[in-house]
Amino acid sequence: MSLVLVADDEPAVLEVLSQVVEDLGHDVLRARDGEEALGLARARRPQLVVTDHMMPRLSGVELCRRLRQEALLKDVPIILLSAVLPQGAPEASAFLHKPFEITDFESVIRQSLAAAPRPEPVDVGSPVEVLGQWVAQTLQGPLDAARAQLKQLESVPTADRATLASLDAQLQAMEALGRNLKDVARLAAGGVALQPVEADLAQHLLGAVTAWRAHAPVTLVASTEPVSVRFDPERIRQVFDVLLANAVKQDGGRGEVTVELQASRSLVTVQVKDRGPGFPEEEVPRLFAPFQTGSAGAAGLGFYVASELARLHGGALSAVSRPGQGSTFSLLLPRGG
Known part of the structure; x- marks a missing residue:
């Protein structure tokens, strides 16, 4: 056969x-x-x-x-x-x-x-790994085509700008889903290798917050002193983007997203707070598990990837949320000293 x-x-x-x-x-x-x-x-x-x-x-x-x-x-x-x-x-x-x-x-x-040559048996990976790779690859073609068509529509003077903005947001969400699926596959295979450097975490956090201010008001509360930590800049930026994207979405443009950076000799904590609808209490323990259904929707996969990246850094990601009172996501990273 x-x-x-x-x-x-x-x-x-x-x-x-x-x-x-x-x-x-x-x-x-x-x-x-x-x-x-x-x-x-x-x-x-x-x-x-x-x-x-x-x-x-x-x-x-x-x-x-x-x-x-x-x-x-x-x-x-x-x-x-x-x-x-x-x-x-x-x-x-x-x-x-x-x-x-x-x-x-x-x-x-x-x-x-x-x-046909008879290939030697190979380990194709876990079902999650195979599914993640296949879905991400399959999504890429239609997403690239949709992005090209959106660019053409943006050049039409009579096009409805609100509709185009909504389409752009939906495409960004789908593109993020594809990236997350690829990362889930790599994480399942143990194929995510960090490239850590000693750097100022505060400056990297400021860069992420500044980028997200183009989408919604975000307040950053942090000392002006450098916060030296050993981390992978690309992967930590990915964690920041997951948390900020969720906060901006949950906040609904009210401008109540706050990011706080606190540092001690042994630990750095980054908290991202919003005043959105929050998550049902029974869902909070499952926010960082892959492929969970609920109010988190597709964002839940991003939470899982972010939590695994935090774990690879020797840290952790946690959440506190109550319906009607918003959510606080906390990233903890170890530091020497």
């Missing part, structure tokens, strides 16, 4: 081809376009790829070329199906011109699998 990836944007054709492969005794991965097929191939490493040529986002020929560029997929046989390419493409291992007989399709499936 082999794993076969079948890609076709016509649902009826996809179902027929997949059924034929299953009747031959193989497992099937189904993809509705080239980008989805590429993401599935990277995540699951099939023994054979069957792809139509005329597909949205990524054509069959371009999918062949992209697969040939992947170190782990370059030797996987590919059957290309097309009604417009009379001779197929050199990147494909086999070619069938549409329309074709099912018996011909079955024959080329058998021949391709018989000639």
Whole structure:
């Protein structure tokens, strides 16, 4: 039994081809376009790829070329199906011109699998890791297309600016979700390596707050003295952004977001406070668990990533929240001295 990836944007054709492969005794991965097929191939490493040529986002020929560029997929046989390419493409291992007989399709499936190299078993990772990588990869194509279309709309003088701003916010949320899913996958695999430096945490916090002031009023309460801590600037900025994004959203533009920095010889605490609706008390203990449902919504995945990044720094992330009284998120980081 082999794993076969079948890609076709016509649902009826996809179902027929997949059924034929299953009747031959193989497992099937189904993809509705080239980008989805590429993401599935990277995540699951099939023994054979069957792809139509005329597909949205990524054509069959371009999918062949992209697969040939992947170190782990370059030797996987590919059957290309097309009604417009009379001779197929050199990147494909086999070619069938549409329309074709099912018996011909079955024959080329058998021949391709018989000639396919048998890869050594590999650990594809936990289900969470595989799912995170695949979803993040699959999301990227439509998000890039939507972002390009939004830029075109922004140049139209008669476009409704409030609607465009709302679309931009939704795209940012989806892009953040994709980034968080990638980080969840890396965290699950133990693949997040910090690059710590000794630096002034106060200056980095000021930079994050300044950036978020473009979206809403944020008050920073901190000493002017430097706060030297050993940390990964990129990853700690990621934690700041998760907490500030949540606070600005929860506050609803009322200008009651406050960020406080406190430091002792052994510990630094950054608190991000809002006066929004808060979270139900029963949800607070679960805010930092992955894939939780509730009022946190997609932001909960960001909380999980932020808490894991804090843990990798030897610190911790906690929250206190009550309905109607807002929330306080606290980042604790150790320091020497």
